[in-house]
Amino acid sequence: MxxxxxxxxxxxxxxxxxxxxxxxxxxxxxxxxxxxxxxxxxxxxxxxxxxxxxxxxxxxxxxxxxxxxxxxxxxxxxxxxxxxxxxxxxxxxxxxxxRGCTVSRDVWLRSLAEVVDHLGVTGKTGIIDGTEIRVRRPAAGRKDRDKFISGKNKQNAVKSMVVTDDEGRVLFCSPTKPASCADITHARQLGLVNDAGYQGLGAQTGGRVVTPPHRQFKKNAPDWYEEIYERQRKAHSSRRIRVEHGIAHLKNWRALARHLGRREHMSDTVQAIAGLLSHQQITDLKSARQM
Incomplete structure (x- = not known):
C-alpha cells in the first residue's frame, strides 16, 4: 500500500x-x-x-x-x-x-564542481538561489545561539543554496549554514551567484557573473531610465523564476517546510530530498516523452 x-x-x-x-x-x-x-x-x-x-x-x-x-x-x-x-x-x-542529484539514468551530480562541468558540457544555464528552513531555537546559554537568526525573516533558520537548470529541475543543494550567513558570503564560498543579494559581484568578477541590473538612480529617476530598468528587471526575473519553482517543489517535502529535529541532520535532509526529487523528475520526464 x-x-x-x-x-x-x-x-x-x-x-x-x-x-x-x-x-x-x-x-x-x-x-x-x-x-x-x-x-x-x-x-x-x-x-x-x-x-x-x-x-x-x-x-x-x-x-x-x-x-x-x-x-x-x-x-x-x-x-x-x-x-x-x-x-x-x-x-x-x-x-x-x-546519491546526489540525477540528470539522466547514468549521470549523477554529487558536487558543485560536477554541476559546473555538466552545465559546461551541455551548454545549459544553471540558476542559483538561497532558501531558508526554520529550525528550533538553540537552548538558552548555548554558545553562538544567535547565529541561526535570519536577518531577513527574524527567525531561527538554516540556509541552503539550490541550483536548478533553466526548466526548474534540481541539480544541486548545498550543505546548510546558519541563517545569519549572508547570501553573498554563501555564494562566494560556493563559487556561484544570481539573486539581487549578490549585486556587485558582476564587477568583481569582470562580468563573468550575471547579476540583476544595478539601479543607477535612487531618487528622481528619468522616465526613460525607469522604462529600461523595468524591462531589464523583468527579463532577469523571468529567467530566475525557474529556481523559485524548484525550491517550491523541495518545500513540498514537509521536512523542509519546518524542521523540528536536530539541526546537525539538516544537510543530509536537504541533500537527500534534492536527490529524491531530481530522480522522480527525471522519471516523470522520461514517462512523458514515451507517451
Whole structure:
C-alpha cells in the first residue's frame, strides 16, 4: 500500500524499486562493517534479529521526509520501537544524501564542481538561489545561539543554496549554514551567484557573473531610465523564476517546510530530498516523452 501510493512517499513504485536495488547493498555493507568493528565477537547467526527489514527502513525514511511524520507515529505504523525507527532513519538518510542529484539514468551530480562541468558540457544555464528552513531555537546559554537568526525573516533558520537548470529541475543543494550567513558570503564560498543579494559581484568578477541590473538612480529617476530598468528587471526575473519553482517543489517535502529535529541532520535532509526529487523528475520526464 505504501509503495503503490505516491502521495505517501512522493515517489512512484518504480523509483522506490530502483532505490532498493541501489541503496540496499550499501546499507548491508555498512551494517556488516559496523558488526565487524565491534570488539566482542559473536557466532554466525547469533544476536538479535532485525524486526525491520531494509525496505521498511527505506519506506519509514521516505514517509518521514515527505510528511515530517514523527518517529513515534512511524513506530506504531511499522509495529516496532521508536528507537528502531530513529536508528533506521539515521542509517538510511545519509545514504540518500550521498546519491546526489540525477540528470539522466547514468549521470549523477554529487558536487558543485560536477554541476559546473555538466552545465559546461551541455551548454545549459544553471540558476542559483538561497532558501531558508526554520529550525528550533538553540537552548538558552548555548554558545553562538544567535547565529541561526535570519536577518531577513527574524527567525531561527538554516540556509541552503539550490541550483536548478533553466526548466526548474534540481541539480544541486548545498550543505546548510546558519541563517545569519549572508547570501553573498554563501555564494562566494560556493563559487556561484544570481539573486539581487549578490549585486556587485558582476564587477568583481569582470562580468563573468550575471547579476540583476544595478539601479543607477535612487531618487528622481528619468522616465526613460525607469522604462529600461523595468524591462531589464523583468527579463532577469523571468529567467530566475525557474529556481523559485524548484525550491517550491523541495518545500513540498514537509521536512523542509519546518524542521523540528536536530539541526546537525539538516544537510543530509536537504541533500537527500534534492536527490529524491531530481530522480522522480527525471522519471516523470522520461514517462512523458514515451507517451
Amino acid at each position: 505504501i509503495i503503490s501510493n505516491r502521495r505517501i512517499t512522493g515517489l512512484t513504485a518504480d523509483v522506490i524499486a530502483e532505490l532498493v536495488t541501489e541503496i540496499g547493498p550499501l546499507w548491508q555493507e555498512r551494517h556488516q562493517a559496523r558488526l565487524a568493528s565491534r570488539q566482542r565477537k559473536r557466532a554466525v547467526g547469533a544476536g538479535a534479529k532485525h524486526r525491520l527489514v531494509f525496505v521498511d527502513r527505506l519506506l519509514a525514511t521516505l514517509v518521514h521526509l515527505r510528511h515530517g511524520t514523527t518517529h513515534d507515529v512511524l513506530a506504531c505504523w511499522f509495529g516496532v520501537d521508536r528507537s528502531t525507527i530513529t536508528r533506521a532513519i539515521g542509517e538510511v538518510r545519509p545514504l540518500l544524501a550521498e
